[in-house]
Amino acid sequence: xxxxxxxxxxxxxxxxxxxxxxxxxxxxxxxxxxxxxxxxxxxxxxxxxxxxxxxxxxxxxxxxxxxxxxxxxxxxxxxxxxxxxxxxxxxxxxxxxxxxxxxxxxxxxxxxxxxxxxxxxxxxxxxxxxxxxxxxxxxxxxxxxxxxxxxxxxxxxxxxxxxxxxxxxxxxxxxxxxxxxxxxxxxxxxxxxxxxxxxxxxxxxxxxxxxxxxxxxxxxxxxxxxxxxxxxxxxxxxxxxxxxxxxxxxxxxxxxxxxxxxxxxxxxxxxxxxxxxxxxxxxxxxxxxxxxxxxxxxxxxxxxxxxxxxxxxxxxxxxxxxxxxxxxxxxxxxxxxxxxxxxxxxxxxxxxxxxxxxxxxxxx
Numbered sequence: 001x002x003x004x005x006x007x008x009x010x011x012x013x014x015x016x017x018x019x020x021x022x023x024x025x026x027x028x029x030x031x032x033x034x035x036x037x038x039x040x041x042x043x044x045x046x047x048x049x050x051x052x053x054x055x056x057x058x059x060x061x062x063x064x065x066x067x068x069x070x071x072x073x074x075x076x077x078x079x080x081x082x083x084x085x086x087x088x089x090x091x092x093x094x095x096x097x098x099x100x101x102x103x104x105x106x107x108x109x110x111x112x113x114x115x116x117x118x119x120x121x122x123x124x125x126x127x128x129x130x131x132x133x134x135x136x137x138x139x140x141x142x143x144x145x146x147x148x149x150x151x152x153x154x155x156x157x158x159x160x161x162x163x164x165x166x167x168x169x170x171x172x173x174x175x176x177x178x179x180x181x182x183x184x185x186x187x188x189x190x191x192x193x194x195x196x197x198x199x200x201x202x203x204x205x206x207x208x209x210x211x212x213x214x215x216x217x218x219x220x221x222x223x224x225x226x227x228x229x230x231x232x233x234x235x236x237x238x239x240x241x242x243x244x245x246x247x248x249x250x251x252x253x254x255x256x257x258x259x260x261x262x263x264x265x266x267x268x269x270x271x272x273x274x275x276x277x278x279x280x281x282x283x284x285x286x287x288x289x290x291x292x293x294x295x296x297x298x299x300x301x302x303x304x305x306x307x308x309x310x311x312x313x314x315x316x317x318x319x320x321x322x323x324x325x326x327x328x329x330x331x332x333x334x335x336x337x338x339x340x341x342x343x344x345x346x347x348x349x350x351x352x353x354x355x356x357x358x359x360x361x362x363x364x
Contacts, residue, residue, distance in 0.1 A: 033083040034083060035054065036083075039085060043092070044057075045057045045097075045101070045104075049079065051079075052079030053080050054079070054081075054083070054087075054088070056097060056100070058097065058100035058101055058103070059074055059077050059096055059097055061100070061103075062103045063077060065100070065103055066096045066099060066100060071099060072094070072095070072096060074091060074094060076091050125163075129163060129164060130168075132163075132164050133154065133177065134181065136150060136157070136174075137150065137174050137177040137178055137181065140153070140178075141181065141182075147174045148171055150169070150170075151169055151170065151171070189219075189232075189256050190256050190257045192221070192223065192228065193257060193258060196223055196266070197266065198222075198266050198268045199221045199268070200220045200267070200269035200271065201218070201219055201249065201267065201270050201271070202217070202218040202219075202229075202270075202301075203218070203245075203249055203278075203285070204216055204301075205240075205275075205277075214234055214235070215235050215236070215252075217253065218230065219253070219256065220271075232252050232256055233251075233252030233256075234252075235248035235249070240277070241277060242277050242278075242280060242283050242288065243288075245285050246288045246289070249285065260292060263289075264292060267292070267293040268295065268296065269297045270286055270296055270299065271298075271299045271300075271301055272286065272300070273300070273301050274301075274305065324361070327358070327361045330358045331360050331361070333358075334357060335358075344357070
């Protein structure tokens, strides 16, 4: 056009617009947008990667939690290139980001998280409930009560206004709790035994109501000058001979960490009655323990020795035999007859005295 106009100069080549010149790519098709570092102020979760764009550190760390709660997939996990403050604000208010923010706070201070606080309150209530139940079980075990009495003890606590709950109020639970209490006592005994250098063992046998031989085992030691006698176990020997009793004693001692190797180092004495099974010089239990620890001293129970000495001193006295026969006859007369026991109680009531039932006096 400049050729046909007067006074118009030819335009320079640099001012000629180039139709083939490409515009730089923009996110909106117009103005080129860039990430501004000031957007990260007050947003520790906002990260920028030149290759990926903007990402959320919280949502990236807790992707599995968001997926488990069916939260919508966010572009700030894979990378967002929409460099707008509106995009950041929209993500900041999204459900997924709120969930991941709570997870991040809980991971830094788990003791103050809502879930942990709720769990603590639940554990406190549960602990208080179990405390009452364990006290009932311990009382029954301490006073040789029946597991069947456990339920009415719980009912009594509930009548007093105590929160014992509706579960674990049966004999099966009572038996389970008793085992845990016994286990705790056993662990404390093991700790004590591990702290001392020397121990002595005491054992005695008897038969239960089913006419089965039972061997009771005690261990005695001193700590800081104070002697302790602790129950170890009640075992049933495979046979009532010396080998069977010896094996039962070793089995019971092994339950409190006193196996054969430790007995060789710590055993100093063995207490028992004077039965041949226990004190036999050839194959008695004391002899077998002495073979295990040659320095072990065998102590004949003083109570048994006193009773034997008393019997030996009066066995030639006819009056003693007559007295024992009379007293045992009285005992069985009232022991085997409820009717006679009732008559004896009524006789005491008629003379205004408290009833006294005959007891067994035969001893060994």
